[in-house]
Amino acid sequence: MADSKREIERKYAATAATRLPDLSRVAGVSAVAHRGVTELDAVYYDTEDLRLAAASLTLRRRTGGSDAGWHLKFPVASGIRDELREPLSGTLPGSFAGLLRSRVRDRGLVPVVRLVSARDVHHLLDAEGALLAEVSVDRVRAERLMGGGATAAWTEIEAELADDGDPAFLDAVERRLRKAGIRPSTSPSKLSRALAETAPKRSRSRPSPAAGPALPTAGDHVLAYIRRQREAIVALDPAVRRDLPDSVHQLRVATRRLRSALRTYRKILDRDITDPVGAELKWLAAELGIDRDQEVLDARLRSGLDTLPRTLALGPVRGRLRVWSVARRNGSRRRTVALLDGKRYLALLESLDDLLAAPPLLPAASRAPERALPGAVLKEYGRLAARIGHALELPPGHGRDLAVHEARKAAKRVRYAAEAARPALGKPAKRFAKRMKAVQSLLGDHQDSVVAREALRALAAQAHAAGEPAFTWGLLYGREEADAAARERELPEVWRRASRPRLRAALEG
Template sequence: MADTKREIERKFEFTKPGAEQRGAPDLTGTAGIATVVDRGVADLDAVYYDTPDQRLAADGLTLRRRTGGKDAGWHLKLPVAPGTRDEVSAALSDTVPGPLAVLVRSRVRDAPLEPQVRLLSSRRTSHLLDAGGSLLAELSTDAVTAERDGTTATWTEVEVELADGSDPALLDAVQKTFEKAGLKVSDAPSKLARALAETGKEPPARPAPDPADETAGAYVLAYLRAQVDTLVSYDPGVRRNQPDSVHQMRVACRRLRSAFKTYRKILDREATDPIGEELRRLGEELGADRDREVLHEHFRAQLADLPHTLLAGPVHKRLRTWNSARRTATRRRALAALDHPRHLALLDTLDALLTDPPLLPQAAKPAAKALPKAILRDYRRLATRVDHALSLDPGQERDHALHDARKGAKRARYAAEAAEPALGKPARKLAKAMEAVQDVLGEHQDSVVARTALHDLTHQAHGAGEPSFTWGLLHGREEARAERSERDLPAVWAEASDRALRSALG
């Protein structure tokens, strides 16, 4: 089993030689710190693991096996925000524990995880308590020795880690006190990062676009790289069942597929079409879990909005039963997709595409000329779909046409967002216009999906001898929701079309 905790901390280093001999200044009286309690010294021995080309370090992750201290074991630290990381821990073993190995799979893939650096630390720990004796934070002063391939480096650093529930403003107050005493916030985000720098083994720099390159190909590739990074970085969150992780991975799949289609005159479709198909498959596997989650929350909100007199039968229990049965299957399906060899092959293929992109002659043209043409093609395609949907009578055929229009609106929006770094305000205005169309069409499609699910709930309730009145009531609400969307669409589309034509893209 693996345990997780959120770390919010700040690291400091001494600015003057010999200052570490005096140690960290007394923090008594700083931001509600009433008492500083010495908790003694512990000797820590940590070996950090990574691939030979340091894929984890390049993305700010650390994986270590540590002995000594109160939390001996394996620790994987995943960056959340500057100064904030999630630490996932597992018991000591000779090899990387499976629950941790799976969380780095999207980065490591088939490469071996091997010892890279050893850090020996003598840690003096103090607890920072408030007037009531409650723990506010933990202060650690570490005398560190880094060893790598016969090279060593030594330094002393100070770390303040907030206790659960403590105000992050405490770190700002501590920083002011430390700065007056000759300490500064460390330049290195972690001990490992400093160890690699001090021993001359920093990870390779992440690819960065050339700011002087104004070609269409350069901007499209930068956008694709950002989406691939999203796909990789949210993989551990999906495995840990983190909120919004499935959604973010699914959106990255859509954005990549959309970019391949929109910019088909910049990237060769013979190379991108097979990748797009794999992304479609992955998105569908992930989507089952996401769709279930969204529907469940929507129905919960709808039930909460109904007067108690309209809740006929054990509707909350029925909804939980329905959701639990679906959740087990959809989550298993999502994780199976991430564990499948096809997923790792997809990630490798995307990396290869970015390393050696199949650029067409249009890619060498200035972005300001090539990108608007591609965006406007998508806009005109959307216009045709909307006009077709509006020409149909209400019913199943119109529902399908509106769903196609929704997909077209997403593609037009994504195309404009991808071009925003190159085209600026005009692309941003077009993206917002297309988002408005996507929203109203999304309301309609969500209603279609919800009605199908409500049919399922109604049949389950009826089969169990429960009243189906409430589910029928919700079904009627969803029908009204769809009708509102259909009424709103012409006006929303007219305004969006006007804004699009005034966006100066063409």
């Protein structure tokens, strides 16, 4: 696995005549150590259509300096990136190829820009001599390697926070720089500036007569929502591969939201085109569920054990749970990564691109969103109402558990449909989605209890077969059974609040 670090930095505009002010006057700085000038030579790679740059991703092979090697940077927030490093080699590291696959797919990576920098480095140190930040004056020369060979040159100042430093320290550095007349750069990175300043000059075409802005249609709103979910899937792919917290869950949610939109808005988009895509999204969500569901189950079972008095934890219950969880988790992790490397998943990403490039809009897509979207949301609501009514009619037991689970899936679709309509319908859609989320959460907690009971029954059987006490697993099973019964008692009132006629009427306008 590649080395990883959180990079927090700020960039400032400068000229060849710019000089750093006395940074020892920054609060907390006891000394400024000049580390001399380092020559850096970096080649940046991207697809021919610059897919990585469009997503603010940076891939480079750099020589010179203390961190020569391959670097891959993912944006986190403004001025914050996760930088992954692999040793210097002649070919792209395999770990990086996997992390870029959702963006690159079968497109080749080619050198696009070369940056040669003379970096004049200064370390800001505290009273104990520990590094607070590195401030450098970089004199940069950029050369376009793909498309024209244009060059550019500039000087900039970069302030990078030391590992595990307080980001507020960079505020103090910036105040000192601003007092010296140095202002933040308008370019987020060297690469973005190089691409902009070396871009091929295109002949200017005569502008067409100005036309008034077109009013957004129902199709515009639905496509914008689908585009956001597609982008979320692509962006979360490398996070899942890096095993970042909650990444599998977020990827699954984006997949489900996208599928839900395709199903809900069938009068906007031609289902002959979208149904095959929806089927593949259903497959992907189910596969991701193997990993995600295990995460949720592990957390629930651990929490149950944590709330028990020690005197009720009989036998090696924590050890058994740990072994059981690790075995299931390791297998699911391998399946998930293999899934993301598979041809079927990559074909799905391509089909999503194709759908957005040539959307199969139906005549209703041209209608005003406030006329076309509420009906689709309320149709999903009607399906949910029928399923909840059916569940409440059944006696407690396996049949009701299955019916509640079906109602939960319907509640999720209503919520996603309302969220998709929110940019067009405003507060009524927001309130409606919030109410549906409350119903979904209650039904989801009920389903989690059902799944936990199945796992506890299996753990109890394993413990008994090994000659261990099964008392604790039975106790937790009883708790889960009582919790599910409590959710069932709460459901009528939660549903009553969520299904108020005024909410539905407001959604219809």
